[in-house]
Amino acid sequence: MAERNIAEHTITDRTTTERTAAEPTAAEPTTPERAIVLRGVRTNNLAGVDVDIPRNRLVTFVGVSGSGKSSLVFGTIAAEAGYQLNETFPPFARNRLPKWARPDAEHIRGLTPVVVVDQRRIGGNVRSTVGTVTDAWTYLRLLFSRLSRPYVGEASHFSFNEPAGMCPACSGLGEVVVSAVDRFLDLDRSLADGAVLLPGFGKGGYWYSQYADIGVFDVGTPLREWSPAERAALLYGGRATEPGLGMGRALPKGYEGVVERFERIHLHTSDSVSERKQETIRRFTRAEGCPECAGDRLGKAARTATVLGHTIGEMGRMEITELADVVRTVTSARVAPVVAALTARLEAMVTIGLGYLTLSRPTTTLSGGESQRIKTVKHLGSSLTGMTYVVDEPTVGLHPTDVDSMVALLERLRDDGNNVLVVEHDPAVMAHADQVIEIGPGAGADGGRLVFQGGFAKLRDAGTPTGLALAAPRPLKPAPRPATGWLRVADADRNNLRRLTVGFPTGVLTVLTGVAGSGKSSLADELVAQHGATVIDQKPVSTNRRSTPVTYTGIAPAIRKLFARHNGVAAGLFSANSDGACPDCDGLGVIHTDLAFMDGQEVVCETCHGRRFTQRVLAHTVDGLSIADVDDLTVEQALARLPDEGIARALRQLAAVGLGYLRLGQSLSTLSGGECQRVKTAKELRLAERPTTYVLDEPTTGLHMNDVGTLLDVLDGLVAQGHTVVVIEHDLDVVRQADWLIDLGPGPGRHGGTVLFEGHVADYTGRRTPTCHALGRSGPATGTGTGGFRNPR
Missing domain, CATH: 1.10.8 (Helicase, Ruva Protein; domain 3)
Structure with a gap:
């Protein structure tokens, strides 16, 4: 499709009566079978978007947080493709497949079966490991069942999830x-x-x-x-x-x-x-x-059998890079297909930067980025073509120097004849895309429109939020703040740390950097263990559909009391979980009907019409708003409408972290990992009183480049209040604004765990390290790295 500028993509609202699904438009390509054609898409905040997405291309979708890009890619394309594919199965099978809600769109054409690779962590099953989830353990135990000495038995005897193989003392868990x-x-x-x-x-x-x-x-x-x-x-x-x-x-x-x-x-x-x-x-x-198996999870016979002098437990604890080298030395022709399959799976994990993991690593300990890359491994050997891969921020958790390997993976999927649609904020991924589509220009009601479609080179000059951000990179902080004191972490040996003693300056912003697996999170965990800290991570804040931004941050009681004061009634009336809830839907606003082997049906409650409260409660108002009307307000709207300074102060914390577009009654289950983290940050901003040490895990996840500036303002605000802020981060804009930098490495796993640099970012020059290279400051060694701080190490 030809590239077109922003003016050519201004979308105006047109009703369904003004056009039909069959009506051709100027935007339609001459070969529609080569494109995914979307017309009149109104999923969530999308404002009747019309767009043709070329097939067999790597296409990135960009825009500020909350602009609607995920609604277009996941909520529309993936949802409709998934729904239509499910419809080809009989009802009994459909009941066991993922459920897809059909998008609000006038016309969709050109879809293919979809594979969604999101950032959700891989389950919480304590029996799930890197080896089991990638099937590498299946191949490894098959190898041992054929070659190990002494002979133990079939592959099931090397499975800690099978009675024949599991350790009887811990039932295959490795722990008691x-x-x-x-x-x-x-x-x-x-x-x-x-x-x-x-x-x-x-x-x-x-x-x-x-x-x-x-x-x-x-x-x-x-x-x-x-x-x-x-x-x-x-x-x-x-x-x-x-x-x-x-x-x-x-x-x-x-x-x-x-x-x-x-x-x-x-x-x-x-x-x-x-x-x-x-x-x-x-x-x-x-x-x-486990005192019997020492964590191997297996019975005695399986623990003692060896191949090439190694037990299966020892191989499971090897780094994947090392294990791949060992497996390649198996020369028996009898197991050649097993060796080939296992080697291919291990090499795929090395290719996407996970060579530092071990097959015995529990999946519950993986980050969102690691989980996402592991999911991708399963698709590398697929011979299917014509699939649509929908990938959510694949560079999450990746050091800038590792991004190229992820881009190569995406290009490989494309070159195999697939559509690759990527939601991404990293300019390095945009630069490799065949086409960039920007949704915006703002968030929530201010977004939802197509503002750019074309090549990366033209995006820089497009005048869109992303184009403007690309044209103005953030410089180094000119004057780092002085430390007010030091927190000394001594003899840290957690995971791959090599008995480190590190000083963390207090009263400033410290950024921990290094390649994935270098030891950043382990060092942060040691800081928390030795000195205590408030950790703000990306884990979901709630799975309860009743939880909202105002209930989680503690603002809801104040809103209920405001309504109670103005109307002279009990505050409990204004809780959808209490006296004022609609009796027919129990305050949910919808009624779900279980249809056995068919998809369940969820309909708006006919009694309250989705308002969740009784008519008696809805008759009580503040500034003309009922309690249900308040739920429909965005944070920014509520700031202007609710006459209570205490509520306004709390809402300003949500706005300060860039969440002014969220509706007060929006379910937290609909938020991304990055949005969840910012909700947590807003709660901490509200509760913070005495000086505290905060540790944030990649807070830029899900943030547009413009939103990173908002985040930095929040972090600076915490420091200004006397707090100490430690951030694990790969985003170079955040790194450049650090008062103090601690870089770990040089590599992942056993190749990392050492401190490469401590000091001001401006002094990190001349080093042949991944972070120094990413900052564009490698070269002849200069500077001491102390940056004027007196480190008590």
Whole structure:
């Protein structure tokens, strides 16, 4: 398709009656079969978008956060393609496939089957590892079942998810749950004052009398004044009352110690575990390596069998790069197909920058970017063509020097005859795209329009938000702020860290950099462990559909009280979870009908018409707005309409982090990882009082280049309030604005874990390191890297 400038793409609203699906338009290509044709798309905030997307091309979709690009790519193209593909299956099969909501569009043509590669972390199953999710472990255990000595048996004997192979002591988990006995007692309290911290064991609790009323223990004396034998008897009963321990008083027959009773109730029951019991288990237990298998997860026979002198457990703990080298040396013709398949899978992971991982790494410990790249590995060997790959920010978690490998992967998918549609903010990906499509110009109601379609070179001159940002890169901070003190992290050896001792300056913005897997997160974790900090990560803030930006940040009660004051009624009336909720939909606004093997049906509640509240509640207003009207306001609109300074202050924190376009009643389940992180940041801004250390994990995820400036203003605001801010980040605009830089590396995994530089960014020159190269400052070594800070290391 020919490139066209921004003026040619101004979209005007036209109703369905002004055109039909069959009506040709000037935007339609001469060969429509070579394009994905979209007409009148109104999904979410899209304002009747018309666009033709070329097929068999790498196309990037850009725009400010909330502009509507994801609504176009995921909510429209992927949703319609997924829905239509599902329709080809019988109803029973459809019930087991992902559900797709059909988009609001007048006409869609030219779709192909879709593969969505998003940033969601790979499940929470404790049995899931890098090896199992990529199928590499399947090939490895097949290899061992044929070549290992001594012979063990079929491949199932090397699977920790199969009864034949799993360690009997830990059931293949590699860990066992044990009582955290050190958390059971408060030694400064007496039994009567609640010295036993377990639920049900304090005074008035169900189990209290089993210890306080048996005439053995002094219920009024703090446990710290008891003898060690008495405390042991309380916890362990008969095992602690053997002759010579000095108890002096006999325990009654059948006495059950606190530890034994706790484990029987919470750990040795086969009943379903309630949320309350799960919380108790989380508080009072810890996971330890299995004493039998030492974390290998397998039975004894599988743990001792070897191939090339290595057990399967040892190979599972090798870095993938090293494992690939070992596997290539297997020369037996009998397993040549297995070796070829396993090698191809391992090499694919190395190609996309995951060579530092191990097959035994639990998927629950992977970042969103790592999860996304692992998902992509499964598609590299596919011989299918004509697919549509929809990829969400594939450079998340990647150092700038690693972006080329991800771009090469996307180009490979395209060159295999597929459509590759990428939502991305990284200019390096835009520069390699065959075409760039920008949605905007603003967020929410100010976005949703096609503002540019064409090549990257012309985007720079287009005058759009992305074009303007590309034309004005952020310079280095001219005057870094001085530290107010130091936090010393000593002898850090977590994961791949090599007993590091590092000083973190307080009262400034510190950025941790380095390639993926270099040890940045591990060092940040050590900072949190040794000094305490508030961590703001990208994990979803809630999976509850009732959770909204105002409920999560704690603004909702103030809004309910405002309505109560103005109308002289109880505040509970204005909660959709309480007295004022519509009785027919329980305050959800919709009614879901389960249709067994067919797709469930969700319809707007006929009683409240989606407003969630009773008519009595909706009759109460503030400034002409009902409580349901407030839910429909954006943050920016609410700032102008709600007459309460306390509410306004809280809303300004959401606006300050660039979320002014969110509706107050918008479900948090609809937010991206980056938006969730900013909601968390807004909450912390609201609650922050005394100086605190904040650790943020890649806060630029999901942010347009323009929005990065807003984020930096927020971080500067935290520093101005006396807080210490530590950011793990790859975005060079953030790196250039750091007061202090700590760069780790030089490589990932065992090739990293050392500090390459500490100091001002301006002094990081002349080093042959990935970060120095990305900053464009490599060359002959100059500078000391101290930047005027006195580091107490």
